[in-house]
Amino acid sequence: MASDQQEHLVDQRQPEGQEQPAVAKMPVTAPSRYSSRVILKTILNRNDNGLGLAGERLVIGGWVKSSKELTKEEPVKTSDALVNAGTPTDFTCAEVIQSRIPFLRTIIKVFGGQGNNVHDKLHPFMAKLPQPKIVYLQISDGSCVQTLQIVVHSSLVPPSQIMFTGTCVLVEGILQQSSVKGKRVIELKAERILHVGTVDHAKYPLSRKRIPVDELRDHAHFRARTTTVASVMRIRNALSHATRTFFHNNRFLNVEVPIITATDSEGSSEKFYVTTLSGHQTKMKNPISMDDAASVTLRSVKASIAEKHRQVEELMRTGSNKEAVAAALQDIRKTDDLAHQLEARERLRADHANAKTNEPNVSNDFFPCETYSTVSGRLHLESYACALGNVYSFGPRFRAERSESKKSLPEMSMVELEMAFSQLEDAVNCATDVLKFLCAWVLEHCSEDLMFVSKRLDSTILDRLQSIAVGSFEKISYAEAINNLKKDTGRKFDVKIDHGIPLSEELQCYIADEIYKRPVIIYNYPKEHKPFYVRVNDDGKTAAAFDLIVPKVGTLIRGSQNEERFNMLESRIKELNLPKNQYEWYLDLRRHGTARTSGFSLVFDLLVLQATGLNDVRDVIPFPRSFGKACN
């Protein structure tokens, strides 16, 4: 746009409800509030598929999904039409001339008679005049699965500019009934090309059709232009909205937990440290940073060695006996060894001093103690539950797991909540309600996308979502789960099934997928299998925790009632050898006004797997991060 237009920002939108001046007829569909274009969904997802809008003039923007070209003999357009075609602002000079060629042809025909050879004589550079063509573009703008067909005459723009998959176009035209019989009822007849963003077809990675999702992972910044990934992201968005709707309806307050934390919420060691010292800085630092006393020692030892060498030479020069010289040489060697040892010890000492945590950091880092990217927000949420009642958080959590897994990445989205004055059963009920609500929501609000993914990815998706939304979940204790696995002779596991073994993801999935064939809640685990903050049951052996496992997806939710008794919590921290000072603030909650709380974490990305039929979380996260891989 010309700078004079931008010099004065004028809000040219009509206040809602007001009619635009008669010169530009007001469309039945309104343009998006922050763009001149009309969103495709508002046309195509109407009951009449847009047919009632035929005759409307509007602007459509989007990306080419596919195209075809027909060569037609047709009357050459008048110059008016060509002028009205406007000057595309993003074309090179050659392209502008090309678009004018039909006009020039008209002039030549009028003045120079028919036939191409006349053109050749008169205008050598016009030797190969392109035949008029009609281009049919299938355009998507990411608002729905369906595409809109746009009919573009080659007089408006050279087909080569717009035909390739991935090309961006902004087009003004008139909606008309589809010229081609079939499932499409409406199309746009282009009158002006307002913008073209071309594609380097040879290099564009998404030129082919139906690229498998695993190949798309390498092109995270483009892949949402494919129908599959766009559907997945719309479903993801719907689930995100539904989650927050559930909490809002149930009077949960949203509380942001800190991402940078010094509290290790699960006592795990797989953490990402957060520091302002870059790798360059931490390693370039002189590893031999010696304090005064030690450096004096080492320097004096080295000086002593130099002196001893001189003494030996003096001995030699003055003809001293060989025993004296030999003794002196041995002495040099020992002193040299000592020097090496001192140097090594100094390096260790300096490293150790800089590595101490919770003390003023001499190394210039931003915070005085070690800080991590948070693994879980539940501890912080508890403190807010013990003031505001029901609270939740929904955001990124981090785990530096070096193993490759389709269900787990270093950075994932988690939904966490804590409820005051509630117990294990309440957390289980809430988890059940959340899952059912979300499945019902996506069935109701994402039917077009679900139809698409059920055809393209997983034909069982609708049935599975429905059965979770309305069916019952199995609830068994850990002890019952072990018994069931023992009784099940149909399958061999890597471990011997016995009470006390950890219920691995594999075992849990087997229980849900094969034994019960529906979501399963397992509760009352051995306390050793669960984090320190889980309330120990009265039997002293089990802990009030639960996992909710969904067939095909795995452990979607992990929850617990939290230990509200100060003495019990303090013992657990000691028992597990956790650094107590890190948890003083958390113990404080038990010292002063402790309440029974319970809550859970829901792995949001697994929920999106659940609702799309995909198997790998890298396909449902906008920009997935993997161990050992560079990222953008």
Add this chain to the structure above:
Amino acid sequence: MASDQQEHLVDQRQPEGQEQPAVAKMPVTAPSRYSSRVILKTILNRNDNGLGLAGERLVIGGWVKSSKELTKEEPVKTSDALVNAGTPTDFTCAEVIQSRIPFLRTIIKVFGGQGNNVHDKLHPFMAKLPQPKIVYLQISDGSCVQTLQIVVHSSLVPPSQIMFTGTCVLVEGILQQSSVKGKRVIELKAERILHVGTVDHAKYPLSRKRIPVDELRDHAHFRARTTTVASVMRIRNALSHATRTFFHNNRFLNVEVPIITATDSEGSSEKFYVTTLSGHQTKMKNPISMDDAASVTLRSVKASIAEKHRQVEELMRTGSNKEAVAAALQDIRKTDDLAHQLEARERLRADHANAKTNEPNVSNDFFPCETYSTVSGRLHLESYACALGNVYSFGPRFRAERSESKKSLPEMSMVELEMAFSQLEDAVNCATDVLKFLCAWVLEHCSEDLMFVSKRLDSTILDRLQSIAVGSFEKISYAEAINNLKKDTGRKFDVKIDHGIPLSEELQCYIADEIYKRPVIIYNYPKEHKPFYVRVNDDGKTAAAFDLIVPKVGTLIRGSQNEERFNMLESRIKELNLPKNQYEWYLDLRRHGTARTSGFSLVFDLLVLQATGLNDVRDVIPFPRSFGKACN
């Protein structure tokens, strides 16, 4: 709870709408779905302030805000009443006996006549029987500003257990009309104490009333129990919900941008690095990590020195001439010097190799290139806008600024959006609409909390929110802004006002607070003042960026139209000396199907300042992080 109750998880809730059995009368207010308690807001925020619920039996949970105690002569309760009082489960044995003392007194009176001295003779340990007392507790559960009065007879629980501020109680009782005339119309007469979480009054940091907000910052895990902070957090929650409602209504899709990134979105150097090497690990690593060739060299040199020593000894032993021995000694010394030099060089080489970025990292870090906690998500959002149209993200962003500021912390919440097929004016319009919508929303939905903060924190808050919601904003270019500042002789600034100077926060605030006294949008800045991705205007000097400054709060929103032209963007990256390889994927968006996009970032925490009248973001963020301070 007894373990047998937890062994079988049974959902004891009635499906919504069903009547509970007649034995327990169904309350008019329903308990919270995941707790036995009724949320106070559902009682106190009724039109009749809860009066119509008198006679209802229900459970209330919360924390004591204040209390008072009255000693009363009253008929001693019957044993039935005492039995019905139940056994509080969290008391020590001594407390249980104490609660039974009135019952024992009854027995003594019946059998032993009237008068305390008789008690003394019969039961020495009962020499000091406590007088019956009535305790009036003001309880808050975090759902609203108002508290509920609970009347507790000391026969139920010793007053010292429950009276202190911060004590947690869960109480079953009957709602009754308030016994005390005043603004309270309803109170709960306690019948059973179900839970008490006591407070160590001497150590509890929130014992006093009306602690100033800056003192509360040191107690982030408790401070939401104060009415002020609870109101602030409820307003924050409402703004969060309103933000997402706005985007949902306007067809924006929520897209999570990565927190761990290798893309520096603003070319700034104040970043937090993310690594799996702890300070301990990075420094404990042997700084002399030598490759094979170099280590062989050093080892062979050291072996050679040892050999030379032996040779000298042999020379001595065999009586060789002194010149030979002297020469041998000199040789040893030189070789030893060489060994030291080699060692030092190896250390430097190893450090240098490990500090290189974008190359396979030999140091065992998680990702092969340097990764940061993201400063801004707008670049990643753009790629999704160029596929899905309108997208937004709402989450934590990080800036390792070492300066102290009331408006800026290392970790803050940002709302960011990008819109395809839109320009600068569209982004400005959207920013204006968002701000107005949010102010109008909080005025409509948070009246009780706003009334409270307007009395406690800032009496102008309601007017200011109203004027933003309905008033107009000033829109001026950078050039006009400079002219206005020059013309304004009423104030001296630290810098000379001239075209080309950066518009600091101070200058921007002056324009909004003093010159226009309402929100101001300044646009078309000199291109040097704005990030590399901002579209350069046709004048070649200014960039299509804007800032939205709100009086008292500062620069709330920063936005721009983005450079969609490949050549221009590439030049800017080169001009600013940015590492081009980091931005290849971003340049790709211009190579293939570029669209005009615009967007902005909104500093959510400043919005909460705006809506609460506070001045320091540490008072509106649940767990604020500050430079140089330890955190939990």
